C-alpha cells in the first residue's frame with residue numbers, strides 16, 4: 210500500500226467537513242483551537258511513520274490519556290482488582306454523565322468515561338505515586354519525544370472549571386471507591402488529560418496495542434490477552450455514546466478526546482491518529498472520524 214497516498218485521500222475526504230461542529234470550550238483554554246486545523250498520522254509495526262496536514266502540531270490529548278492510564282494500571286501485577294472497581298460495558302451516556310453512578314453505586318460503567326478514568330487514575334496513583342508522571346514518561350519513551358509534557362495552562366483551566374469532574378470524584382469517594390484524596394486524584398487526572406502531543410507522538414505511543422502488548426524497545430508491557438482486552442474495550446467504549454457509530458464507520462478500536470484527537474489501533478498492523486478540533490455532539494472530532502472512516506473504507510484496514 211502507498212501509505213502517503215492513502216493518508217492524503219483520507220485528508221481530502223475530511224477537508225469538506227473541517228470546521229463542522231464545535232470546538233470544546235467548557236475547558237476555556239481549549240476554546241482557542243483553530244477549527245480548521247487537521248492532521249493525520251500512521252505508524253506501522255514495521256517502523257514506518259507517515260503523516261499529512263498538521264500531523265506534527267501539538268494538541269491537548271484529553272481523554273486519549275485514558276487509554277494509557279488503563280494500560281499502565283493493567284500492566285501492574287496488582288491491577289487485577291481494577292475490574293472490581295470499574296466496569297467494561299458501553300455507557301450509552303455522555304462522557305461526563307453523573308446519572309449511572311448512583312444507580313450503579315459508585316462503580317463507573319467503563320474506564321473511558323470520566324468517572325471510570327478517575328477510578329483508574331486513582332489506582333495508578335496508588336501503584337506508582339505519580340499517575341500523571343507515569344503517563345508522561347510512557348508517552349515520552351514510546352514516541353521518542355522527550356519534550357512532550359503537560360500544558361499547565363490547560364490543566365489549570367480544567368481544574369478551575371472542573372465542577373462536574375469534582376462532583377463525579379466525590380460521588381465515587383462516597384461509595385468508598387477511591388483510595389486517595391479526591392483533590393490528589395483530580396490533580397493527576399487533569400494533568401494527564403492536559404498533556405500536549407502531536408498525531409505523530411500519539412500514533413507511535415499507541416503502537417504497543419498494535420504489537421499485542423510489546424513496547425517500542427521490545428519489552429512487554431501487557432500480555433497478549435490484556436492488549437486484546439484493551440482493544441475490545443476501546444472498540445465498545447472508546448468514543449462514548451457514539452461507539453456504535455464509530456465501529457460502524459471506522460471499524461477500529463479507538464479513543465477520542467475533546468481536544469479533537471482520535472487514536473485508532475489496527476491490531477498487528479499499526480496505529481492511526483487523526484486530529485481536528487471541531488467536535489460532534491458526542492464530543493468526537495468530526496474531521497477525525499471522517500478521515501478514519503475514509504482510510505479504513507479505502508484500504509480495508511479494519512478489524513471487520
Ligand SMILES: NC(=O)CC[C@H](N)C(=O)O
Pocket residue numbers: 270271272273304305323367374399402465466467468492
Ligand atoms: N472527553 C474528554 O476528552 C474529556 C476529558 C476532559 N479532561 C474532561 O474531563 O472533561
